[in-house]
Amino acid sequence: GPKVLQIPSHQIIDMGQMVTLNCDPVSNHLYFYWYKQILGQQMEFLVNFYNGKVMEKSKLFKDQFSVERPDGSYFTLKIQPTALEDSAVYFCASSLGFTGGAETLYFGSGTRLTVL
Amino acid sequence: QQQVRQSPQSLTVWEGETAILNCSYENSAFDYFPWYQQFPGEGPALLIAIRSVSDKKEDGRFTIFFNKREKKLSLHITDSQPGDSATYFCAASLGQGTGSKLSFGKGAKLTVSP
Known part of the structure; x- marks a missing residue:
């Protein structure tokens, strides 16, 4: 099936540094998402993105977070500066939109971010 | 507040048995x-989905039973196979067009023993 690729699979950084998580969505998809999963907890919605703009963000999407997809390349999540509580697995997802009465999200395998 | 809850957190069944994963x-x-x-x-990866207007959705060996009044649903996996061993997430959304935010449960780890 369609694949969403996330790079890197693991990232370790020091608190206060900047980090960029990269996502290569399914090629013809138009809607993009980031979800965050703290160890042992459920995946939680962070933000969705369409046509170059954030559509909606949750309270977990702090001011230090930003997303973009310059010129149809990677969809990125940037955290600057990072904090200890940002340690989590970040999942990227993409979709074609609401078709056939539903929207199917395709997820990447996640980037495990460890902030020291 | 956790919007979606799953039980059990882990389940082990023998090959050929029916696994039942619950969600509320x-x-x-x-x-x-x-x-x-x-x-x-x-x-x-999306396995199967149901809308609240239905009380049952079947796809091969996978069936969702849905009870709107009790706000509960379950995933039944009949004739379980070792290849079904995975983590299963129940999710929910308002389902109103694109960008619907999914609320996930914590997941249930299923192990199917041969």
Whole structure:
């Protein structure tokens, strides 16, 4: 099936540094998402993105977070500066939109971010 | 507040048995309930989904039973196979067009022993 690729699979950084998580969505998809999963907890919605703009963000999407997809390349999540509580697995997802009465999200395998 | 809860957290069944994974939710406005299957090292993949207007959705060996009044649903996997061993996530959303935010449960790890 369609694949969403996330790079890197693991990232370790020091608190206060900047980090960029990269996502290569399914090629013809138009809607993009980031979800965050703290160890042992459920995946939680962070933000969705369409046509170059954030559509909606949750309270977990702090001011230090930003997303973009310059010129149809990677969809990125940037955290600057990072904090200890940002340690989590970040999942990227993409979709074609609401078709056939539903929207199917395709997820990447996640980037495990460890902030020291 | 956790919007979607799953039980049990882990389940082991023998090959050929039926595995039953349970899910409950808080928001009565939730309309769309997908189940995602995740294998180690991979991302969650949509397995089967149901809308609140239905009480049952079947796809091969996988069936969702849905009880709107009790805000509960379950995933039944009949004739379980070792290849079904994975983590299963119940999710819910308002289902109103694109960008519907999914609320996920914590997942249930299923092990099917040969």
